[in-house]
Amino acid sequence: xxxxxxxxxxxxxxITGGAGGIGSEVARVCSKLGARIILTDIREEALTMALDxxxxxxxxxxxxxxxxxxxxxxxxxLVTAIPEIDGFVCNAGVMKLxxxxxxxxxxxxxxxxxxxxxxxxxTRSLLKKKKINRGGSIVFTASAAGVYRVSIGNAIYATTKxxxxxxxxxxxxxxxxxxxxxxxxxxxxVETALISGFTEEEKEKEMLNYPLRRFAxxxxxxxxxxxxxxDASSFVTGxxxxxxxxxxxx
Amino acid sequence: MEINDFIQHFAEQFxxxxxxxxxxxxxxxxxxxxxxxxxxxxISMVDEEYxxxxxxxxxxxxxxxxxxxxxxxxxx
Numbered sequence: 001x002x003x004x005x006x007x008x009x010x011x012x013x014x015i016t017g018g019a020g021g022i023g024s025e026v027a028r029v030c031s032k033l034g035a036r037i038i039l040t041d042i043r044e045e046a047l048t049m050a051l052d053x054x055x056x057x058x059x060x061x062x063x064x065x066x067x068x069x070x071x072x073x074x075x076x077x078l079v080t081a082i083p084e085i086d087g088f089v090c091n092a093g094v095m096k097l098x099x100x101x102x103x104x105x106x107x108x109x110x111x112x113x114x115x116x117x118x119x120x121x122x123t124r125s126l127l128k129k130k131k132i133n134r135g136g137s138i139v140f141t142a143s144a145a146g147v148y149r150v151s152i153g154n155a156i157y158a159t160t161k162x163x164x165x166x167x168x169x170x171x172x173x174x175x176x177x178x179x180x181x182x183x184x185x186x187x188x189x190v191e192t193a194l195i196s197g198f199t200e201e202e203k204e205k206e207m208l209n210y211p212l213r214r215f216a217x218x219x220x221x222x223x224x225x226x227x228x229x230x231d232a233s234s235f236v237t238g239x240x241x242x243x244x245x246x247x248x249x250x
Numbered sequence: 251m252e253i254n255d256f257i258q259h260f261a262e263q264f265x266x267x268x269x270x271x272x273x274x275x276x277x278x279x280x281x282x283x284x285x286x287x288x289x290x291x292x293i294s295m296v297d298e299e300y301x302x303x304x305x306x307x308x309x310x311x312x313x314x315x316x317x318x319x320x321x322x323x324x325x326x
Contacts, residue, residue, distance in 0.1 A: 130265070134265075174287060177285070177287070178265055
């Protein structure tokens with residue numbers, strides 16, 4: 001049976017944070033659906049490992065490009081180095097739990113720079129250099145945090161994700177007439193290194209807020225992103241797709 | 251400031267219009283692709299490339315690309 005409206009055959013997809021828990025899983029899923037992948041991350045060794053796990057296709061070599069997207073030269077270098085793309089998964093992000101009264105300007109700037117400024121500036125450059133083909137799809141890894149709920153100690157992260165939500169909807173509005181869609185996935189807790197700052201006790205308590213009684217696996221998020229990259233979602237733009245096991249329902 | 255450079259920068263704000271359509275005497279508001287978003291894009295391009303702030307009224311007063319070029323040049 002050949003019917004597969006979720007196929008990514010013939011598409012080239014750029015993924016930032018490609019060495020991380022969600023990013024590397026998105027790359028694997030998209031490569032299995034037929035896409036050519038361009039992975040980027042600041043962590044070179046993990047990037048190479050992630051590249052090795054991708055499904056190979058004849059005549060379509062996947063690429064891995066190390067880049068620090070908070071550095072303007074490296075960001076521009078990445079944009080120059082890549083071919084035209086059909087999908088852009090803007091996924092790189094960091095989190096640090098700290099109560100508001102202990103927020104330092106240095107940490108605030110660092111997290112904003114990675115989670116908010118770099119995604120905005122990279123999206124800008126890709127659009128300006130006309131690297132995203134007509135019919136292309138941009139997907140941000142936003143979060144349930146900030147957009148749908150807030151939690152203690154997570155002010156900076158939640159604020160940046162709220163910013164991404166507003167940016168995502170603005171890009172959807174500005175580029176719809178060019179046939180470029182823009183959406184986000186909004187996960188709750190995902191079993192990746194990003195939530196290693198939580199103690200086991202905190203995780204167990206938090207899990208009680210999840211009607212499905214588990215946290216997301218990276219593939220739960222990757223499947224949502226793959227849908228938004230595929231032509232199956234060609235009438236979806238400006239949407240924030242909650243993938244949170246029902247956590248934000250109550 | 252060179253008019254040919256200006257025309258090229260102006261043309262870069264469009265995606266589907268043939269580059270041969272852009273000349274000094276092109277009445278740009280008659281181009282099919284012209285829209286308020288392209289107008290905003292032209293305003294930002296002028297700021298970025300020439301360090302000149304133009305307003306919607308400057309575009310309103312311009313019929314051809316050269317008209318707009320003259321306004322930008324007068325403000326540079």
